[in-house]
Amino acid sequence: MFTIFYAASITVSCLLLLILTLVKTPSGLSLFTEVLLEAIKFPSFWIFNLFPFLIYKLIASFIKDYKKYGLLKLLKNILLKIGLPIFLLIIVFHGLKKYRTTERFEPSLGYSKINTDLTSKDSSTTIKKQKGIHVFDIEDDIKDLQILSSKNFSWITLSPFIGQIKYNMPELNVFTAKDVENIKPKYASIKKEADKYGIKIMLKPHIWLLKSNDGKFRADIEMKNNEDWEEWFSSYKKTIKNYALLAETLKIDQFCIGTELEKTIQIRPDDWFILISEIKEIYSGQITYAANWNNEYEIVPFWKELDFIGIQAYFPLRSDKDDLDLKSLESKWKIYSNKLEQFSEKEGKPILFTELGYRSIKGSSIRPWRWNEFGDYFRKISKKEQYLAYQAFFNVIWDKEWFQGVHIWEWQANRNSSGNNTSFTIENKPVLDLVSQIFKQ
Template sequence: MRARRRRLILLALLPLLLTAGCVTPGLGGPAATTASASASRNPVPARVPRPWRPGDPQLGAQVLWYTYRGESDSSVRTQALRLVNYMVGKHMNAISMTFPFTTAGPTASQVGASSQTPSARHLGMLMDVAAAAGLRITLRPLLDERDLTARDPLAWRGSLAPADRAAWFRSYETFLAPYLALAARHHARTFVIGAELTSLESDPRWRSVIAAARRSFSGEISYDANWDDYVSRHIPVPVDHLGVDAYFPLSGLGDDASVADLTAGWQRWLDRKSTGRLPRIVLTEVGIPAESGAYRHPAAWKGGGRLDPTVQKRWFEAACKVARDRDMAGLYWWNLDFHADLAAGAPTGSHTSFLGRPAEAVISSCFRTWPR
């Protein structure tokens, strides 16, 4: 009888307990609501089935991020989640985040962030989502060439001639400092100390820049050389690993060239440097416009040819085969725009994107079947 009375009393009190919110999180009370809100603020990405480990190839894409005025924490978190989920779905295990910095002109002695350089806070958000997914993270500053070409149409980041080189390197070291600290805080494995700065590569001041970098970042320091620079000479920048922005021109091949033809062309270029395995080299940029005539000038992103997605597809197939045959340390496709609508495919009129085109399927197949 006493047990029956207790049950009746509890049944009578249950509505009051529910109204007061004194229910367990599993029943959907305030604690569950709080947890749900927290999850929406910090969404969990898909997880890489096999996260990168030392000795594994780096299989990823360069995420190019030019920020815009008014970009919010919420929009960055949402797009970071979409982007990372896309990369995991394409069997990637690595992400390289390329962000711009600027200088006033080819002879300027100062560099710095521009209005389109993402904030350290927002870069950190993307890095945290990537880390939660198990992606290997590289942080990569890249000099924006628009202020150079505005003063000299032939100028590019590889032809800088600072009026005061010592001042340029001091400025560059100052600019890099907060991003190196960011890399250390947010699980980056690699920091790219420079990319395609051909005219400055022989300067001994790199030793000071790299020594300062090592004081705040304990991971790998790398440098990305332009394709022609890589095959023609020793790159004297004293880093742990070298990357190659690989745009080897194959002037003798037309749009109907086979994958075998393209592969042989890539191999001939690489043989100018060395033959056989290249286990310490990463192809840090592999890309080509999806247009006619691109094999002759794969780095010409405004070539003006007609749209031809097959050109891009075969180039990607050849690059994958070469990197695997040479046992390279990794490959990063160029590029994924941070703000891209990943579900919509290539933007209207764009020949440079691989989204929604046959080359996109090559990326997935290449990485899914890469020996590890």
């Protein structure tokens, strides 16, 4: 019976593979090849594919044991083949959990000293800094806005994603006028609740590459020919202008016209100037662009057309060889601070950190931009490193007159995070109290 079931499963799978092989994608590869190239990168792919076979072999061995040795031998084998592995997995799981949370960090024991002199040296110059955070799934639990308000956040950032197939292919998921009408009620409810707590909103669309197995990301977007460039910009303009229309309709306070699209700016700057002028005809609020920290902000030619210089501030604060030390982290920020101040003076615009974030994991201050990877599940959680990286930022940057504010990455609504994770979120981690303390001033 099980043999027949397994054979039928294999037959159906083969038919599906045949269909997927015949269907071609825009890249010229079969759909099967595209899916396979993406899937094999993840360990879960191998586990998922081996699991049915292992279950089949296990059940077959139980049937064989029962027929040959009887019920008692079967029960012993079940205990040995299922019970013992589960018991060992539980031990390993709890051991790994204990290993990852061995760090003992109490900010009150010497790490809570902050620079409390955060007022401008020139009392005639008052800049109301943006105290923001990127929020996700907020529509599922709007009550999180009350929590953020109690922690002294005055801004939230909403980041809808725009799907694009590949960095060198012009097809992207256009956000249409119909989409504006469909999504408006959701955003209107968020705006209404935010207004209740005096929280302002920045709308900041991101392009998300659906196929990035070649190591490329949105900063690498570059078309193969002029025709593809025209198609890409046409789609992007339609999408971003419709988001601008949504922002204007709902009186959203600030709009970000693009995020980390370095190559498109280098190669087609004129298209960006046109886009900015068209957005200004639609949207009357504050406008910025989110440039990558790694020199992109220095090559953007249109800062004078915007209200702020926006920077994705994932500046590295130490090398692999450096020890984790608050003064060392501050020294690195001082170097960046001097450079940023000069750039702000040159462009005649204040600087807004459109993103800043550190994960609660060892090494987060070395490569702050790094996302979670499978191997991180076996690395130690470090709330201390996350805390010190933020503290160094606040101590050095926050009170600068050229600095407009920050939009922290990130807050996951309705997740009820315990804080024992290696992600960017600051929920239920010591750094949340630090941020709240600074933002209160």
